[in-house]
Every structure is written in structure tokens, then in C-alpha cells.
Amino acid sequence: MFKSEKFWRRPGWLFCLLLPLFHFASVKLTFFCAVTPENVVVVWLPNAVLLAALLRFRGQRAPLLASLTFTSDVLANLDAFPWYEAVLLSLVNLMEVAITYLLMRRGRVSPALRRLRDLVRFVMAGPLFGALLAGLLAALVLQQVGGATTAYLTLARLWWFGDGLGLLIYTPLLLAFSQPRNERLRLTRWDDAALALTLLLSAVVMLAHGGEIDGVSVTPTLLLPAVAVIAFRFGTRLTTLLVALISLTTAMLMTTGLKPFGEVPIHLEVVRAQEFILTLCIIGIGFAVLLNELRTRERELESRVRTRTRELEQSNARLAAISATDGLTGIPNRRRFDETLAAEWGRARRHRQPLMLALLDVDLFKQYNDCYGHQAGDDALRAVAEELSHHCRRSGDFAARYGGEEFALIAEAADEDQALAMADQICAALAALRIPHAHSPSRVLTVSIGVAVITPEEQDDIADLLKAADVALYRAKQLGRNRVELASVREKV
Numbered sequence: 001m002f003k004s005e006k007f008w009r010r011p012g013w014l015f016c017l018l019l020p021l022f023h024f025a026s027v028k029l030t031f032f033c034a035v036t037p038e039n040v041v042v043v044w045l046p047n048a049v050l051l052a053a054l055l056r057f058r059g060q061r062a063p064l065l066a067s068l069t070f071t072s073d074v075l076a077n078l079d080a081f082p083w084y085e086a087v088l089l090s091l092v093n094l095m096e097v098a099i100t101y102l103l104m105r106r107g108r109v110s111p112a113l114r115r116l117r118d119l120v121r122f123v124m125a126g127p128l129f130g131a132l133l134a135g136l137l138a139a140l141v142l143q144q145v146g147g148a149t150t151a152y153l154t155l156a157r158l159w160w161f162g163d164g165l166g167l168l169i170y171t172p173l174l175l176a177f178s179q180p181r182n183e184r185l186r187l188t189r190w191d192d193a194a195l196a197l198t199l200l201l202s203a204v205v206m207l208a209h210g211g212e213i214d215g216v217s218v219t220p221t222l223l224l225p226a227v228a229v230i231a232f233r234f235g236t237r238l239t240t241l242l243v244a245l246i247s248l249t250t251a252m253l254m255t256t257g258l259k260p261f262g263e264v265p266i267h268l269e270v271v272r273a274q275e276f277i278l279t280l281c282i283i284g285i286g287f288a289v290l291l292n293e294l295r296t297r298e299r300e301l302e303s304r305v306r307t308r309t310r311e312l313e314q315s316n317a318r319l320a321a322i323s324a325t326d327g328l329t330g331i332p333n334r335r336r337f338d339e340t341l342a343a344e345w346g347r348a349r350r351h352r353q354p355l356m357l358a359l360l361d362v363d364l365f366k367q368y369n370d371c372y373g374h375q376a377g378d379d380a381l382r383a384v385a386e387e388l389s390h391h392c393r394r395s396g397d398f399a400a401r402y403g404g405e406e407f408a409l410i411a412e413a414a415d416e417d418q419a420l421a422m423a424d425q426i427c428a429a430l431a432a433l434r435i436p437h438a439h440s441p442s443r444v445l446t447v448s449i450g451v452a453v454i455t456p457e458e459q460d461d462i463a464d465l466l467k468a469a470d471v472a473l474y475r476a477k478q479l480g481r482n483r484v485e486l487a488s489v490r491e492k493v
């Protein structure tokens with residue numbers, strides 16, 4: 001039932017039915033641990049039940065939840081007080097929770113109580129302020145209406161501490177178990193051993209009734225370091241549960257007439273018990289919340305670092321792409337051409353495959369620029385680059401702007417004939433673009449291409465291939481332009 005998040009979104013009818021029952025049981029349980037003649041208790045649990053419910057549901061149906069717990073408070077108190085006193089004391093309890101809740105809302109305290117800052121604000125609003133106000137009023141009611149004989153300040157302090165501790169112990173406990181878990185614990189066998197040892201120690205303290213065994217002191221104080229270890233390793237849920245159990249057990253030990261805190265008058269004994277429980281809370285709950293916050297921050301930091309690293313990698317990749325691209329034509333630039341040629345050279349040598357390199361130069365481009373303007377010259381270069389890219393559809397094909405009005409093409413070719421055919425195709429395709437060029441013999445923009453093919457061997461040099469293609473290109477220019485010339489690398493260099 002509690003696993004369903006839907007159930008927990010609003011306080012539904014089932015919750016409204018269970019709340020007063022749970023609250024009633026908590027009053028009875030607390031009275032079971034009552035220790036003073038005026039029914040002042042070491043730890044008052046029930047106010048935390050309403051406060052946790054208000055926080056858990058962000059104040060939804062607050063008047064209904066408050067009325068339900070007020071009624072159960074009055075009914076449960078009737079055994080110990082006359083009805084009018086029970087009503088007044090229940091009103092004091094209600095006021096304490098309402099003030100605490102409103103102060104926490106005003107202070108923007110996150111109801112999850114998972115950060116130390118929220119815990120500190122909660123302590124100031126509830127255990128320190130709300131419970132103090134309730135203590136002062138309740139002591140007045142107990143004396144003036146109930147006729148209590150204990151000194152006013154003593155009564156007020158006992159009530160304050162009892163209520164304050166109740167809020168401090170049980171509110172985080174109820175909230176920790178009524179909300180989705182946010183801690184990821186990595187437990188080892190040593191943790192299990194530490195937990196077993198703590199439980200054993202608690203049993204020994206209980207069996208010894210907080211006194212001594214064979215002269216060895218086994219007071220509840222012994223449990224403090226053990227709780228610190230549990231808080232360190234087991235997170236808020238288990239720690240708040242352990243703190244609550246130890247507090248309850250300590251209070252119950254005192255009702256049996258035993259003296260876990262030594263032979264002292266009853267009021268002093270209650271104060272000692274409260275001091276012990278306060279220390280237990282600070283060490284246990286404070287430590288667990290602090291560590292949970294640190295772990296959460298660490299996780300957030302790690303995830304932020306991961307996101308930043310991803311962004312950095314993406315922008316590095318973008319930068320690398322930009323630095324390898326020619327700004328005018330959008331095809332790879334000279335730097336990328338050099339890298340690709342070196343890589344393809346190595347691959348062709350390893351696999352003993354022929355490698356084709358073609359160098360293209362736009363014919364009479366100076367005249368074109370002079371005639372149509374530099375802007376039109378840029379457009380023509382873009383058109384040449386685009387057409388060239390269309391001819392590089394196979395996986396091994398690669399076209400780049402070599403510089404100025406020169407382009408380069410790297411491709412896998414079975415032999416020189418195939419390379420020549422490919423270059424002829426490109427040459428014809430570029431002429432077919434029919435970009436007007438008044439100073440060209442064919443009246444359209446054309447290119448000359450020098451082609452070189454090589455199956456690289458150990459002694460060959462990449463520069464020889466480039467030189468051969470360049471020589472072939474020069475020859476194409478000499479022989480009238482708008483044509484392809486083939487260089488045989490080893491013969492002609």
C-alpha cells in the first residue's frame with residue numbers, strides 16, 4: 001500500500017483513517033513510558049506524527065489532519081487528565097505543531113530534511129522554539145488547571161525537552177520512511193558486523209539495565225560511538241530508526257524503576273535521559289543527514305562533471321570539424337587533405353592496393369575573376385566543390401580544396417584506366433555545369449586535371465605522388481586545358 005506513489009500524493013481517506021489510529025497509539029506508547037507524577041515524559045512522540053504528515057503532504061488537508069490528531073490526542077489523554085485539562089493540553093500540542101510547520105514553511109525548509117541546513121532550521125523552529133512555547137503554556141495549564149506541585153520552570157523545561165526531543169527524533173524518522181529513498185548504500189561484511197555489534201551492545205545495556213556488569217559500567221552512553229558508526233555507514237533511515245529505538249528503550253527502562261543514569265532524583269534523572277537522547281540525536285541524525293548531503297553533492301558533482309566532459313568533447317569535435325573544413329566551399333581543407341592522404345597512403349601500402357590522386361585546377365580563373373568579379377569567382381569555386389563532392393560517393397573517395405582555385409581528389413582505383421575514366425567524368429561534368437566564362441575557348445568554366453596512381457611500397461615517398469600529379473596537371477595546362485593527363489609515378493618523377 002505505501003509503495004504506491006499515487007497513494008502518497010495526497011492524504012487520501014485511508015491515510016485519514018490510519019493517522020488518528022497511529023497518533024492514538026503513539027500517545028498511549030508515550031504514556032507507557034511516562035515517568036513523573038505529573039505525567040511529564042522523557043520523549044513525547046505524537047506531535048511528530050502530525051508534523052511529519054503536514055510536511056509529507058506539503059500542508060494539503062492540514063485542517064482535517066489537525067482535527068483528527070487533536071481528537072485522538074484528547075481521547076488518549078482522558079485516562080491521565082480530566083477532560084478540560086486534556087483539551088487544553090491537546091490544544092497546546094496542536095499549537096506547537098502549527099507554529100513549527102508555519103516557521104518551517106516561512107524558512108523554506110525542504111520537507112525531505114535531507115540537507116543539514118534544513119535540519120538546523122527544523123531544529124530551531126520545532127524543538128527549540130515551538131516546543132519551548134508549548135512547555136511554557138503546558139506548565140501553566142498543569143499548575144493552574146491541574147494543580148501540579150512541581151516548580152513552574154522545572155515543569156516547563158521537562159515539557160520543552162520532552163516535546164523537543166520527540167519532534168527531533170520522530171519527525172526525521174517518519175519522513176525518512178514515508179518518502180522515496182535517495183541514498184545508495186554500498187555495504188560490506190564489516191558493516192553487517194558493525195550493525196550486529198551495535199545490536200549486541202544495546203542488548204547488553206538493556207540486560208544490565210544501564211548499570212554495570214562485574215564492575216564494568218554499561219550505561220547507555222556506551223552506545224554513542226556505535227550509533228556514530230551506523231550513521232556513517234547505513235544512512236538516515238536506519239540511523240533514525242536506531243535512535244528512536246534506543247530513546248524509547250531508555251525511557252522504558254526508567255519506567256521500570258531502574259536507574260540507567262545513576263541514583264538521582266526523578267526530575268534530574270529525566271533531564272539526564274533527555275541530555276543523553278539529545279546527544280544521541282546530534283551524533284546519529286545530524287551525522288547521517290550531513291553524510292547523506294555530502295554523498296548527494298558528490299553524486300551531483302560527478303554528474304555535472306560528466307555533463308561538462310560530454311559538452312567539452314562535443315565542442316572539441318565541432319572545433320576539430322571546423323578546423324578541418326574549408327570556410328568558402330564547406331569541403332575538407334588542405335590540413336585534412338594532408339592527414340587523409342597520409343592515412344590512405346599507409347592503408348594502400350599495407351593492403352598493397354592502388355591509390356589514385358587527382359589535382360584539379362580551374363582554367364583561366366584569373367580572367368574569370370577579372371571579368372565577373374571576385375564574388376562570382378567564389379560562387380564558381382563553390383559550384384566546382386559541390387560537383388566534385390557528388391563524385392565522391394564511394395567510401396574510400398575524398399575531395400578537398402587544395403588551395404586557391406586548386407582541388408584534390410583521393411580515391412581507390414583498380415588501375416590507371418579506371419582512374420583516368422573517373423577523372424574524365426569529373427572534367428566533363430564540370431564543363432557540363434555550363435558556368436559562363438567569356439575568356440575560355442569553350443565559353444564555359446572548365447578544369448584541368450593531373451592524375452597519378454601508385455601502389456605504394458616501402459621505398460616510395462608520398463611527395464613523389466604529389467609531384468607526379470602536379471606534373472601531369474602542368475602538362476594538361478600546356479596541352480590546352482579542359483583535359484586530363486595521367487602521370488606514371490615511378491617513370492615520370
Ligand SMILES: Nc1nc2c(ncn2[C@@H]2O[C@H](COP(=O)(O)OP(=O)(O)OP(=O)(O)O)[C@@H](O)[C@H]2O)c(=O)[nH]1
Nearest residue numbers: 361362363364365366367369374375377378404405
Ligand atoms: N574569387 C576567388 N579567386 C581566387 C581564390 N583563390 C585564388 N583565386 C584566384 O585564382 C586566380 C588564379 O590565377 P592563376 O594562378 O594565374 O591561374 P589561372 O588564371 O587559373 O590560369 P591557369 O591556371 O593557367 O589556367 C588568381 O587570380 C587568384 O586571385 C578565391 O578564394 N576566390
